[in-house]
Amino acid sequence: MQLIVNIIISFLMYALLSTSISIIYQTTRFFHIAHAIIITFGAYFAYLLLNQLNLYISILFSVIFSTIIGILTYLFIYKPLIKKKIRSWHMLIASLGIYIILQNLISMIFGDNTKNFRTWKLKEGYNIINAYITDVQIISTIVCMSLLGLSWLFIEKTNIGKKINAVTSNPNLSNVFGISTNKAILYSFIWGSALASVAGILIAADTDITPTMGFNWLLYAVIAMIIGGMGKIRYLLMGTLLLATAQHLSAYFLDSKWMNATAYIILTVFLCFRPYGFSGKKLKKAEL
Numbered sequence: 001m002q003l004i005v006n007i008i009i010s011f012l013m014y015a016l017l018s019t020s021i022s023i024i025y026q027t028t029r030f031f032h033i034a035h036a037i038i039i040t041f042g043a044y045f046a047y048l049l050l051n052q053l054n055l056y057i058s059i060l061f062s063v064i065f066s067t068i069i070g071i072l073t074y075l076f077i078y079k080p081l082i083k084k085k086i087r088s089w090h091m092l093i094a095s096l097g098i099y100i101i102l103q104n105l106i107s108m109i110f111g112d113n114t115k116n117f118r119t120w121k122l123k124e125g126y127n128i129i130n131a132y133i134t135d136v137q138i139i140s141t142i143v144c145m146s147l148l149g150l151s152w153l154f155i156e157k158t159n160i161g162k163k164i165n166a167v168t169s170n171p172n173l174s175n176v177f178g179i180s181t182n183k184a185i186l187y188s189f190i191w192g193s194a195l196a197s198v199a200g201i202l203i204a205a206d207t208d209i210t211p212t213m214g215f216n217w218l219l220y221a222v223i224a225m226i227i228g229g230m231g232k233i234r235y236l237l238m239g240t241l242l243l244a245t246a247q248h249l250s251a252y253f254l255d256s257k258w259m260n261a262t263a264y265i266i267l268t269v270f271l272c273f274r275p276y277g278f279s280g281k282k283l284k285k286a287e288l
Contacts, residue, residue, distance in 0.1 A: 001128075001129050001130050001131040002130070002131040002132065003248055003249075003252055004131070005128075005131040005132075005133055006248050007244050007245050007248045008141070008244075009133075009137055009140065009141060010244040010247065010248065011240055011241050011244035011245075012140070012141055012144035012145060012148070013140065013144060013199060013202070013203070013217075014220055014221060014224050014240040014243060014244055015144065015148055015224075015236065015237055015240040016144045016147055016148060016195055016198070016199050017039070017195075017196065017199050017217055017218065017220070017221035017224075018221040018222075018224045018225045018228070018236050018239070018240050019147075019148060019151050019192075019195060019233070019236065020035070020191075020192040020193075020195035020196040020199065020221070021035050021192065021196070021218065021221050021222060021225060022225050022236060023151075023155070023164065023188045023191055023192045024185075024188050024189060024192040025225070026164075026168040026188070027164060027167050027168055027181075027184055027185045027188045028078070028082070028091070028185055028188075029088055030088040030089075030091040030092050030095070031092055031095070031222060032095050032192075033092065033095040033096045033098075033099050033218070034073055034095045034096075034098035034099040034102065035070075035192070035193075035196055035214075035218055036099055036103075036214035036215040036217070036218035037069075037098070037099050037102040037103055037106075037214055038066050038067075038069060038070050038193050038196040038197055038200070038214070039196045039197070039199055039200035039203070039213070039214030039217055039218065040103070040106060040200060040209075040211060040212075040213055040214035041062075041065070041066040041069055041102075041106075041197065041200070042062050042063065042066045042196065042197030042198065042199070042200030042201045042204075043062075043117075043200040043201055043203065043204035043209045043213065044106060044110060044209060045058075045061065045062035045065050045066060045197075046058050046059055046062040046117055046201050046204065047110075047115055047116075047117040047204070047209055049061055049062060050117045059201055062197060062201060063194055063197045063198055063201075066193060066194075066196070066197030066200070067190060067193040067194045067197060069102075069193070070189050070190070070192070070193025070196075071186070071189055071190060071193065073098060073189070074185065074186060074189045075186075077094060077098060078091065078094070078095075078185075079182065079185075081094060082182075082185075099215070103211050103212065103215075104211075106211045107211045110211070112210070112211060114208045114209065114210055115208065115209045115210075116204070116207075116208045116209060117204060117205070117209070125137070126138075134206075136202075136205045136206045137206060139202075139205075140202045140205070140206060143198065143202060144199075144202070147195060147198060148233075151191070151195065151233070152233055154191060155233070160187050163179050163180075163183070163184050163187070164184045164187055164188055166179050166184070167179060167181050167184035167185070196214075199217070200213070200214060203217065219263075220243065220263060223239075223243060223263050223264070223266070223267045224236070224239040224240040224242075224243045225239065226239070226267060226270065226271070226277060227239035227242060227243060227266065227267065227270050227277050227278065228240065228277050228278050229276050229277025229278050235277060235278040238278045239277060239278060242266065243263060243266060246262050246263075246266055247259040247262050247263060250262040
């Protein structure tokens with residue numbers, strides 16, 4: 001039962017992060033590696049503000065500040081590069097450079113040592129059918145499920161979401177119908193960055209904070225996104241569920257050190273035998 005609980009918690013966190021990076025990838029067609037630093041900023045802003053404000057206001061401002069960084073990254077770095085129509089791998093290198101610069105900035109300000117912002121008293125988790133789950137994990141589960149539901153509503157039901165879908169399907173045709181590609185990408189950065197910052201706060205509340213914390217979590221999210229494929233959100237959820245299940249089963253039957261290896265083994269298998277993921281949808285213009 002504890003194994004099932006652990007799988008569900010990881011699945012929901014992976015799903016939230018995969019959704020946050022997927023919405024940006026589908027409009028830009030490159031992997032936004034600097035997204036990892038948005039996850040990290042969410043945690044560090046909360047850590048910084050908790051000394052001045054109460055918990056809920058700190059979380060709110062952390063999400064706002066982290067989202068602003070995501071917006072500025074697009075407006076001042078990606079947007080000019082997109083206008084020049086440079087190739088996707090150039091964008092990937094630029095994104096990696098942004099991540100390295102901002103990650104080192106965090107290290108310079110806060111140091112490389114592990115930190116945490118838990119101001120509440122630690123206590124034993126609740127025993128539910130022989131499985132233990134903490135207050136933070138319960139809150140994380142509820143928040144992740146709520147944000148995943150809101151993301152589906154945002155993409156499928158709102159006018160902005162429909163514009164994002166249109167640009168994702170065919171950016172040239174969208175421009176013909178008066179849908180601004182730049183605005184659609186900006187909206188995707190706003191929503192994706194907000195989700196990533198919330199995920200960073202939830203991760204930090206459950207574990208600890210380090211300047212590199214966002215990168216490992218982003219890799220899991222990208223692997224889950226590739227496994228799921230570029231289709232409906234249900235395929236993304238299938239990818240995240242497979243990844244979370246395989247990782248925790250390997251940790252249970254082998255060793256926790258196998259969790260990372262398991263993720264990359266699954267990725268390799270899918271790239272070899274099912275390169276378009278569960279959705280089976282080709283993306284002719286998608287590049288690393």
